[in-house]
Amino acid sequence: MTERYFQRGQGRVFLQEYGPHPKNCYNYQGCARVEGMEEPLGDITEMQCPDPSVYDEFIVVDEIKGAGGPVTTTMVAKFGMVNPILSLRCPFDIAVHFGKCKDPSDFNGGWEKGIVFTRARLTSRALSELTALDEADRAEILVTGAISARKFYEVDPIAFAEKARPEITGEVVAVVICDTPSCGDCEEVSDGCQKVYAICMPSVILSPGLPSEVVWTEDGGITFDEADIHTLDPLSPQEYPLDAACVCDMLVVIGSDDALHYAYLADVTAWTEVGVGFVALGSPNAIWSVDCRHTWIVGDDGYIYFTDDPTAGVVVQDTGAAASLHDLNDVHFIDTLRGIAVGELNTIVVTENGGVTWVGLTTGPHAGAELLACWMLTDNIWFVGDDAGQLWYTLDKGATWTEKAIPIAVPNDITEIVFYENGFGWLAVVDGDNHGHILRTRDGGCTWYVLPEDTGTLTVNDQINSIAPCDQNTIWAGGLDDDGADGILVLGS
Numbered sequence: 001m002t003e004r005y006f007q008r009g010q011g012r013v014f015l016q017e018y019g020p021h022p023k024n025c026y027n028y029q030g031c032a033r034v035e036g037m038e039e040p041l042g043d044i045t046e047m048q049c050p051d052p053s054v055y056d057e058f059i060v061v062d063e064i065k066g067a068g069g070p071v072t073t074t075m076v077a078k079f080g081m082v083n084p085i086l087s088l089r090c091p092f093d094i095a096v097h098f099g100k101c102k103d104p105s106d107f108n109g110g111w112e113k114g115i116v117f118t119r120a121r122l123t124s125r126a127l128s129e130l131t132a133l134d135e136a137d138r139a140e141i142l143v144t145g146a147i148s149a150r151k152f153y154e155v156d157p158i159a160f161a162e163k164a165r166p167e168i169t170g171e172v173v174a175v176v177i178c179d180t181p182s183c184g185d186c187e188e189v190s191d192g193c194q195k196v197y198a199i200c201m202p203s204v205i206l207s208p209g210l211p212s213e214v215v216w217t218e219d220g221g222i223t224f225d226e227a228d229i230h231t232l233d234p235l236s237p238q239e240y241p242l243d244a245a246c247v248c249d250m251l252v253v254i255g256s257d258d259a260l261h262y263a264y265l266a267d268v269t270a271w272t273e274v275g276v277g278f279v280a281l282g283s284p285n286a287i288w289s290v291d292c293r294h295t296w297i298v299g300d301d302g303y304i305y306f307t308d309d310p311t312a313g314v315v316v317q318d319t320g321a322a323a324s325l326h327d328l329n330d331v332h333f334i335d336t337l338r339g340i341a342v343g344e345l346n347t348i349v350v351t352e353n354g355g356v357t358w359v360g361l362t363t364g365p366h367a368g369a370e371l372l373a374c375w376m377l378t379d380n381i382w383f384v385g386d387d388a389g390q391l392w393y394t395l396d397k398g399a400t401w402t403e404k405a406i407p408i409a410v411p412n413d414i415t416e417i418v419f420y421e422n423g424f425g426w427l428a429v430v431d432g433d434n435h436g437h438i439l440r441t442r443d444g445g446c447t448w449y450v451l452p453e454d455t456g457t458l459t460v461n462d463q464i465n466s467i468a469p470c471d472q473n474t475i476w477a478g479g480l481d482d483d484g485a486d487g488i489l490v491l492g493s
Contacts, residue, residue, distance in 0.1 A: 006098040006113060008033075013075070014095040014107055015084055019119060020423025020444025022381065022393040022404055026095055028105045029084070032077035034096050037115075037152065040069035071117060071149040079127065079141035086143060091119045093423070094147070095155075095442070108442075108449045114155035116442070116472075118422040123148050151422065155442065156473045158492045159454035164224040167215045170201040172478025172487040174253075175468040178246035178265055193470035194220045197251055197268065198478050198489050199244045202234055210234055212241050214251070214268055221491050229253060231261045231273035242285055248292035252310045254284040260297070262310050276313025279303060282320065288331045288339070296355060298328035298341045306355050322349040322358035334376040342371035342384055348398060365392035365401035375417040375425075383445060385414025389429060393445060406439060406448050413463070415479075420469040426451075428464035428477070436464040436479055438492070442472075451492065461488045 013034055014026040043066040051057035075094065077085055097104065097111035104110050124146040132138050176199075181192035188194075200213040211228040232239040232255050239257040246252075251268055253261045259275035278284065282303025289295040297305040297314060302323025305314035320326075326347040333339035337354045346364030348371065351357060364371070369386040376382050384392045384401075389411025391404045410432030419425035423444035429437045438458060439448040452458060464479040475492040 004112075010098050010100055012097050012099075012104040014097065016093040016095070016423075016443055016446075017084070017088065017090070019091050019093045020377070020446075022377075022383070022445040023395065023402075025446035026093075026107050026443050027084075028107070029077060030105075031080070032075060034094060034117075035074040035076060037071060037073045037117075039071045039152065042066035042068045071152045072123075073117065073147050073149070075145045075147055077143050079143050083143055085122070085125055085145040088122055088145075091121055093118050093443075094120055094149075108447055109453075112157065114442075116153045116155055116422070117147065117149040117151075118153070119150035120147050121149075122146065153422070153424075153472050157453035158440065158473065158475070159452045159456050160458045160490045160492050162459045162488065163221050163491050164198070164215050164217070164489050167213075167224050167226045168198065168200060168478075168487040168489050169203040170210075170213065170487050171465070171480045171485075172198045172200055172489055173241055173465050174199040174244035175466045175476045175478040175489070176244050176246050176251070177468045177470050177476065178251060179470075191220075193474055194218055195265070196221065196468070196476050197244070197246075198476075198487075199229075199241045199253055200487050201240050202238060203486060212239075212255075214253075214263075215489070216268060227269040229261060229263075229271050231259075231271040232257065243287045245287045245289040245295065247289045247295055247310055250310060252287065252289070252295070254287050254297055256283065258283050260284070260287075260307075260310055260314070272311070274311065274313045277305060277307075277315050278313075279316065279319075282316075285328060286330045286341075288333055290333050290336050294333070294336045294354070296331055296333060296339065296341075298331045298343075300327045301325045302328055302343070302347070302349070304328070304331075304341065304349070304355065304358060317355040318349070318358040322360045323347050324360060329370070329372050330374050332375050334379065338376065338379060340374050340376055340382060342374040344370045346371065348374075348384065350398065361398045363398060363401070365394070365403075366390060373414055373417040373428075375419055377419060377425075377444060381444075383417050385417055385427070385429075387413050389414060389431075391417075391427065391448075404445060404448070407450055408437060408439075415463060415465055416467050418467045418469060420472055422472075424469070424472040426467045426469065426475055426477075428467055428479070430463050434462050435482070436461040438464055438467065438475075438477060459488060459490055 013029040013032045016026045045064040047062040048058040094117040098113040102110040128142040179195035197216045211234040258278040282299045284299040293308040302320030304318040307314040328343035331341040348361040373385040413430040416428035425441045427439040460482045462480040481488045
């Protein structure tokens with residue numbers, strides 16, 4: 001395919017005051033342009049030692065990378081009745097869209113390529129000549145703002161491709177990416193999207209008694225392998241996986257047998273079962289890991305568990321008192337201190353001290369509803385999805401809630417909410433016909449739209465259970481195929 005190149009005239013500018021936010025959307029800047037960008041990446045300094053073979057010569061033994069710097073650019077606009085450059089005080093985001101045949105003022109649908117500057121601040125601003133002395137001085141007035149941004153992102157449309165069809169025979173309950181970018185200094189070269197693991201239920205369309213499986217790729221989805229999770233007993237009664245997380249160098253799966261199961265990433269065919277700390281009434285349902293030493297698991301009757309070493313089991317942080325003994329379905333932590341969990345009967349519990357204490361909110365978003373998914377975007381801004389297909393957000397740590405409309409005609413369940421960073425997020429929704437959809441937001445949840453953006457469609461399915469973002473343009477997702485029996489795994493990129 002011939003490469004596409006964009007021109008300046010095909011670019012348009014959008015501004016989101018205060019940055020990613022479910023209430024303040026991007027605004028089209030009709031008479032503005034963004035000028036060139038610069039991002040210092042740090043100079044390279046050679047580390048030398050005397051050449052052991054030749055006098056007065058030196059060899060390079062290593063190199064030192066210098067500190068980088070903020071992204072800088074300039075925004076120029078015509079002076080008019082409304083002048084954001086002159087009024088901006090807080091951090092903001094800028095999106096520059098490029099396209100050719102679409103509506104350039106349509107933020108969600110009118111673009112083919114994007115660049116986003118996040119956490120931007122004005123470092124200086126200026127106005128050109130304000131008045132004229134004579135006819136020759138007649139000219140437009142320009143407002144110029146010098147901008148320093150924390151990061152910038154290239155944004156591309158997402159299209160889907162189904163993966164691992166021969167290997168995926170059971171419903172996918174969790175997809176996790178256990179990879180980090182590497183230039184090959186300490187491990188294999190990777191863009192951070194190569195090692196992906198799908199946890200699958202036992203197949204219900206093949207012979208009975210088959211075990212649960214892990215299906216994985218180490219090359220970004222070119223090839224796949226599969227292995228039984230042999231510590232989950234497929235018989236009498238059948239045990240099955242519920243959720244999974246990457247914890248340091250391990251893949252950790254929680255199961256219906258009131259235990260966790262782990263395998264080291266170096267060999268995900270060798271599994272170990274650990275039931276230490278789990279309580280029969282508090283069977284686990286969901287897991288979230290912040291880092292090697294901070295992992296939380298929530299379960300039935302409001303039980304909340306913590307582990308700093310999955311190989312040693314878990315400890316109980318809350319026996320269900322905070323959740324009033326209601327089952328908990330999902331958990332998310334924004335760091336090692338602040339987290340939320342949600343469950344049946346409009347239950348939300350929160351902690352601000354890493355789970356030393358958990359507190360149940362008196363005000364949930366939807367009385368009587370079962371809350372299925374949650375995400376902390378910031379300390380104050382949270383999202384929650386329920387079994388009525390309604391998406392809710394709070395700007396004040398759950399004191400008040402607002403419903404956010406989504407473009408699904410008859411939504412049923414919201415099964416997953418996940419963000420990458422800086423406002424890039426995805427939503428899994430089941431509609432009234434029991435078909436699963438994936439929605440995307442690029443503005444912190446202010447607007448959502450159905451994927452794919454590019455050509456093609458999402459493979460027809462009954463439900464998407466799990467979404468794992470690798471970056472702002474790449475996600476893996478898994479769930480239940482449209483036959484209601486086997487699984488589905490897709491790559492969106």
